[in-house]
Each structure stands twice: as C-alpha cells, then as structure tokens.
Amino acid sequence: MATHHHFAVQFPKVLVLRKPSGFAMFGEQFFTSNKFQYLKAYESALPLHEFLTLHAHSVKAIFSSAGAPVTAEILRLLPEVRLVVATSAGLNHIDVVECRRRGVALANAGNVFSEDVADYALGLLIDVLRKLSAADRFVRQGLWPINAEFPLGSKLGGKRVGIVGLGSIGSEVAKRLEAFGCCVSYNSRNKKPSVTYPFYPDVCELAANSDVLIICCALTDQTHHLINKQVLLALGKKGVIINVGRGAIIDEKEMVGCLLRGEIGGAGLDVFENEPDVPKQLFALDNVVLSPHSAVFTPESFKDVCELAVANLEAFFSNKPLLTPFAADD
Amino acid sequence: MATHHHFAVQFPKVLVLRKPSGFAMFGEQFFTSNKFQYLKAYESALPLHEFLTLHAHSVKAIFSSAGAPVTAEILRLLPEVRLVVATSAGLNHIDVVECRRRGVALANAGNVFSEDVADYALGLLIDVLRKLSAADRFVRQGLWPINAEFPLGSKLGGKRVGIVGLGSIGSEVAKRLEAFGCCVSYNSRNKKPSVTYPFYPDVCELAANSDVLIICCALTDQTHHLINKQVLLALGKKGVIINVGRGAIIDEKEMVGCLLRGEIGGAGLDVFENEPDVPKQLFALDNVVLSPHSAVFTPESFKDVCELAVANLEAFFSNKPLLTPFAADD
Numbered sequence: 103m104a105t106h107h108h109f110a111v112q113f114p115k116v117l118v119l120r121k122p123s124g125f126a127m128f129g130e131q132f133f134t135s136n137k138f139q140y141l142k143a144y145e146s147a148l149p150l151h152e153f154l155t156l157h158a159h160s161v162k163a164i165f166s167s168a169g170a171p172v173t174a175e176i177l178r179l180l181p182e183v184r185l186v187v188a189t190s191a192g193l194n195h196i197d198v199v200e201c202r203r204r205g206v207a208l209a210n211a212g213n214v215f216s217e218d219v220a221d222y223a224l225g226l227l228i229d230v231l232r233k234l235s236a237a238d239r240f241v242r243q244g245l246w247p248i249n250a251e252f253p254l255g256s257k258l259g260g261k262r263v264g265i266v267g268l269g270s271i272g273s274e275v276a277k278r279l280e281a282f283g284c285c286v287s288y289n290s291r292n293k294k295p296s297v298t299y300p301f302y303p304d305v306c307e308l309a310a311n312s313d314v315l316i317i318c319c320a321l322t323d324q325t326h327h328l329i330n331k332q333v334l335l336a337l338g339k340k341g342v343i344i345n346v347g348r349g350a351i352i353d354e355k356e357m358v359g360c361l362l363r364g365e366i367g368g369a370g371l372d373v374f375e376n377e378p379d380v381p382k383q384l385f386a387l388d389n390v391v392l393s394p395h396s397a398v399f400t401p402e403s404f405k406d407v408c409e410l411a412v413a414n415l416e417a418f419f420s421n422k423p424l425l426t427p428f429a430a431d432d
Numbered sequence: 433m434a435t436h437h438h439f440a441v442q443f444p445k446v447l448v449l450r451k452p453s454g455f456a457m458f459g460e461q462f463f464t465s466n467k468f469q470y471l472k473a474y475e476s477a478l479p480l481h482e483f484l485t486l487h488a489h490s491v492k493a494i495f496s497s498a499g500a501p502v503t504a505e506i507l508r509l510l511p512e513v514r515l516v517v518a519t520s521a522g523l524n525h526i527d528v529v530e531c532r533r534r535g536v537a538l539a540n541a542g543n544v545f546s547e548d549v550a551d552y553a554l555g556l557l558i559d560v561l562r563k564l565s566a567a568d569r570f571v572r573q574g575l576w577p578i579n580a581e582f583p584l585g586s587k588l589g590g591k592r593v594g595i596v597g598l599g600s601i602g603s604e605v606a607k608r609l610e611a612f613g614c615c616v617s618y619n620s621r622n623k624k625p626s627v628t629y630p631f632y633p634d635v636c637e638l639a640a641n642s643d644v645l646i647i648c649c650a651l652t653d654q655t656h657h658l659i660n661k662q663v664l665l666a667l668g669k670k671g672v673i674i675n676v677g678r679g680a681i682i683d684e685k686e687m688v689g690c691l692l693r694g695e696i697g698g699a700g701l702d703v704f705e706n707e708p709d710v711p712k713q714l715f716a717l718d719n720v721v722l723s724p725h726s727a728v729f730t731p732e733s734f735k736d737v738c739e740l741a742v743a744n745l746e747a748f749f750s751n752k753p754l755l756t757p758f759a760a761d762d
Contacts, residue, residue: 217587217588217589217612217613218587221558221562221587221588221589221612222558222562222564224554224558224612225555225558225559225562225564226564228551228552228554228555228558229555229559229564229565229568232551232552232555232726232730233726234552234555234556234559234564234565234721234723235559235564235565235568237722237723237724237726238559238565238721238722238723239569240723240724241710241715241722241723241724242715242722244715246707246708246710246724247708247709250708250724252723252724252726254726254729254730254731254734255726255730256730256731256732257547257548257551257730257731257732257733258547258551259547259551259732260732277611278608278611278612280611281607281608281610281611282547282551282554282608283547377576378576378577378580379577380571380576385571385572385574391564391568392567392568392571392572393564393567393568393570393571393582394567394570394571394576394580394582396562396563396567396582396584396585399584400562400584400585400586400587401584401586401587402586402587402589402590403587
C-alpha cells in the first residue's frame with residue numbers, strides 16, 4: 103500500500119515554455135529532481151492559452167530559459183505560480199513588475215557569468231594594447247615576409263585603469279588587472295566602503311586620470327550615454343576604452359568620431375548601440391577590436407547556471423531560501 | 433689650472449656599432465652619462481676595421497643594440513674591452529664564447545621583458561579560448577547581421593594549464609593565470625624548491641594532465657622539438673597550445689597536422705620555426721591565433737631596458753657589480 107501510494111505522489115509542476123538549450127546541451131537528466139517535475143508546454147499540441155488553462159492549478163513555478171517571455175497574461179492564467187527561475191543574468195523578457203505585484207519570487211543567474219565577462223574584458227584590453235587581432239590579420243594577409251616591422255604595442259603594467267561600475271563584473275576585472283600590475287581606480291553611484299581603490303564620483307575626472315576606461319556598469323536611465331564626448335576627450339589621445347556593458351552607455355556616434363579623428367587611442371567593443379549593426383567606419387581601424395556581444399557566456403558557466411536554476415527550484419520546494427534571488431531594483 | 437684639467441679629462445669610451453633605435457625613440461640625452469662617452473662607429477666614414485684599429489686602446493666597453501653583431505674579430509681589434517652591454521634578453525648576435533675566453537663581461541636586458549611576454553601569452557590564451565580574433569573577423573566581414581550565432585568560446589576559470597619552463601616569463605604567466613582561476617602546473621629541467629605548483633618531470637605527462645600548454649622555455653639542444661607528436665596527442669582534442677618561446681621548441685610540421693586533423697583543439701602562436709614564414713594551412717583555421725614574434729617588447733619596457741643598459745655601464749665604470757650580468761650557461 104505504501105509503495106502504491108509512493109508512485110501516486112504528484113510532484114509539484116514547473117512549467118517550461120520553450121525547450122531550454124540546456125536540455126540539448128547537457129541532457130534532460132541533468133535537470134531532473136525528486137522535488138518537482140517539468141510540464142513542457144512546447145511538447146503539447148494545444149494552443150498555449152488552452153494548455154495553461156488546463157494546468158492552471160498544478161503549476162507552482164516557471165523555468166524560464168531561451169528568452170521565452172513570461173508575460174502578465176501567462177502569470178494571470180497561472181494563479182498558483184510563486185517563483186520564476188531564469189538562466190540569464192538580465193530578466194528583461196520577464197514582466198518583473200507584474201511578478202512583484204503578484205508576490206512571485208524571481209531567481210536569476212546571479213554572478214555566475216561575471217568571470218566570463220571579466221576574462222573577455224581583459225582579452226579585449228590586451229588585444230587593443232598589444233595589437234593582437236591586428237597582428238593576426240597582418241600574418242594571415244601574408245604581410246610578415248614583406249614588411250618585417252609590425253608596430254609595437256603598449257605595456258599593460260603601470261597603466262592607470264578606470265573601472266566604470268565596480269559590481270560583480272567590475273570587481274572580477276579589477277582582480278585580474280592587479281595581476282598585470284595595472285593601477286585600478288573606479289567610478290560608481292556610491293563609494294564602496296570595503297574597497298581601497300581610489301574612487302572618482304565624477305566619470306569625467308576618472309577618465310582624465312586614466313589611460314584605460316573599462317565599462318562594466320548596467321544600462322539604466324542614469325548610465326545612458328554616460329560616456330559622452332567630454333569624457334572621451336578627457337580620456338585623451340592615448341586613452342583606450344573597453345566596453346563589456348551595453349552599447350548605449352557610450353555615445354557611439356561621438357566615440358566613432360573621436361576614434362576617426364585620433365582623439366582617443368583605441369577601443370575594444372563587445373557591445374553596440376544598435377546590435378547587430380556596427381558602425382562601418384570602425385572596420386577600417388586597426389586600433390579597435392570588435393566582437394559580437396560574446397563576453398557572456400561560455401558552456402562551462404552556462405552549465406553552472408543550469409545547476410543553479412535546479413538548485414533554486416529545489417530550495418523553493420524545500421521551503422529554503424533561494425540561492426540567487428533577484429530584487430526588482432537590482 | 434684645475435678647471436683646465438677638468439675639461440681635458442678623457443672619459444672612457446663605449447663603442448656603438450649601429451645607431452641604437454633607442455637614440456631615435458628617447459633622444460640621445462637619455463643615454464648620456466658623466467662616467468663615459470660614446471664612440472659612434474656608424475658616424476665615421478672610415479671602414480669599420482680601420483675605425484676600430486684607430487681607437488683600439490680607448491674602447492673599454494661595447495653598447496650592443498639593434499642586433500649589431502659583436503664578433504671574435506671585433507673583440508680581437510679591441511683588446512681593452514672588458515664589457516659588452518646588450519639591450520636584448522637573448523645574446524645570439526654576440527660571440528659569447530669568445531667574450532668568456534677573453535674575460536669580457538656581458539650584461540643583458542635581464543627580466544625586464546618578461547612581463548610583456550607574459551601579458552602576450554595571456555592575450556593569446558584568452559583569444560584562442562574565447563575566439564576574440566575570430567570574433568573580430570566575423571564582425572569586420574559584416575557577418576553578424578546575417579548570422580547572429582557566433583560560436584561559444586570556453587571558460588578560463590578551472591582550466592588546467594601546464595607551463596613548460598618556469599623561469600622569469602613562466603612565473604609571470606603563472607601569476608596572471610591564478611587571477612583567472614586557472615590551475616597551474618609545470619615542467620622544467622628541475623623541480624623548483626620554492627614553488628608549490630605540481631611539477632611534472634615528463635612533458636608528455638604534463639600534457640596529458642593539462643587543458644592548455646604554454647611554452648615559455650628557452651630554445652636549446654634539449655628543448656628542440658620537445659613538443660613532438662606524442663606530446664600533442666597527449667594534450668588531446670580539446671587541448672590548446674600557446675607558444676611565446678621559440679618556434680623550434682615545437683615540431684611545427686606535426687603541430688600543423690594535429691590542428692588540421694582536429695587532434696588538438698587550438699593554438700596561439702607568436703613564434704615559428706622559419707620566421708617570417710608561417711605555414712599557410714594555418715591561415716584557414718579559426719581556432720588559431722598568429723602573431724609576428726611580437727610578445728617581446730613594448731616601448732615602455734624598452735625604455736626600462738635602455739635605462740638598465742646605461743646603469744650597467746655606469747656600474748662597470750664605477751667598479752660596482754653589474755645589475756644584470758649574463759652568465760654564458762643561462
């Protein structure tokens with residue numbers, strides 16, 4: 103009897119709207135748990151609305167990956183949902199305001215991707231200063247045997263590097279810069295009491311006192327075009343800008359002008375204002391390095407994030423605190 | 433009388449064979465000293481042999497830069513030379529054996545370039561793992577708007593990195609790798625008593641236990657083709673090799689074959705067996721990064737090296753120990 107009863111147990115249901123790329127990458131067993139089971143909307147022939155109505159009272163949480171939107175309408179159809187777990191750091195595909203209004207908790211990727219972004223920022227910095235991508239082009243074009251002199255780069259050690267936004271990513275960047283003998287200072291909304299790097303409340307003053315600026319902050323109304331022409335001119339002719347934040351933190355048009363006129367020294371850009379469009383004038387410049395929003399992420403970190411998502415779901419169904427709760431004002 | 437005598441003082445002469453690039457880069461005053469004066473062979477209309485014969489007994493030291501050879505014949509013509517100072521780390525343009533036989537001391541660039549080489553090694557590693565140069569090509573070719581999916585790279589953190597040659601450069605590489613969360617181990621002629629990283633006396637065993645090999649050792653009879661096919665196969669399909677040592681430390685032909693057959697995962701190569709010739713098969717591969725022997729040096733380090741050269745000359749003429757003496761078995 104006990105055994106029979108055991109098989110009849112109904113695990114709480116976790117809705118999955120779109121097939122998570124993690125299912126294909128790591129196998130579905132990787133995501134299984136004895137605390138809940140998945141309800142896969144994407145395997146049903148029913149229209150989503152009907153499917154959700156049918157399961158309205160059994161779905162307790164949503165596993166949101168692959169950017170499948172979690173709208174107010176979906177939340178309305180699932181009144182018992184108390185948690186949305188995402189495998190991304192940003193939650194712009196989720197109606198966060200509606201979640202908050204309904205008392206639905208949110209969990210995200212936390213800081214798992216910060217190391218990847220920081221690694222990439224250092225890669226861009228070394229590349230711009232030491233001209234790595236340009237060197238690779240030079241060799242592949244067969245120019246080395248013709249013109250033995252490839253221009254010298256510039257040394258990392260001793261460079262004054264200003265970090266804009268000393269959060270999780272910025273702190274990882276700083277840690278790496280120290281190993282290269284760079285001198286770190288930073289700008290952020292507020293001075294961090296636990297940090298000993300020099301703090302500049304004004305980003306323009308930070309630029310004036312830096313050889314390199316690395317943009318690591320989030321894009322908000324306050325940081326939109328934070329890096330304007332004045333900041334770029336303060337950075338100066340030999341100054342280098344690295345952006346692993348968001349394109350619109352820099353006034354891109356002004357930056358392109360400064361690069362073309364030699365008013366700044368170089369740039370390493372993973373993000374742009376109108377992705378996937380990149381200003382074509384940059385393609386001709388050897389002192390810039392361009393990448394297609396690749397700083398986040400790697401399969402290794404994504405695996406960690408998927409593990410974290412399952413752990414958040416298990417914590418929730420065990421009445422334990424979430425590992426990486428997302429506060430709406432983050 | 434004393435004043436007159438002062439002006440008549442003959443400073444000891446330091447021979448300069450070819451115009452040092454440092455003279456043009458930093459100005460000749462940067463190299464002046466009140467301990468000696470330069471005798472510039474390149475400004476004389478006399479044939480070198482005659483010029484040296486004329487000054488045979490006033491030249492006490494040679495300042496060797498820009499790769500101007502210091503041959504046994506030159507040393508024979510200048511019997512009072514007791515020091516050769518070079519602005520490079522390697523002294524293959526100087527007849528070191530003849531210097532030793534004649535009791536001529538040698539000074540080189542010491543470890544001043546080690547940080548530049550280590551920075552570059554990390555740049556190559558991040559580039560190969562995170563596909564930076566390939567990403568830059570992708571964007572410049574205008575492919576991003578057409579094909580939004582650029583392949584994922586691989587995370588640095590947690591990678592097992594084997595350093596071949598844990599001298600000055602290798603140690604700087606290790607310091608940087610730690611900041612990225614890599615696990616360092618090494619191979620060298622002998623275990624270093626002061627180092628806690630795991631030591632592998634056999635390079636093949638190091639490769640079998642590494643995700644990445646970074647070649648930092650000198651090229652000697654013992655290290656020629658040290659990285660042979662067996663070592664490359666031990667490194668394996670996902671393994672990455674970085675070479676900032678010398679081309680001939682790797683069996684290049686075997687390495688190219690392994691890359692073409694997918695028997696190793698990628699390579700970041702600053703040096704080649706027959707520079708400036710680079711195997712053309714590599715130009716088609718996106719998992720390799722190629723550079724024209726650029727790891728050494730930057731203007732910043734070169735300035736330090738020039739300062740060091742002058743300091744070595746001044747130490748010598750003040751009967752003080754050399755700052756960076758070069759031992760022939762280095």
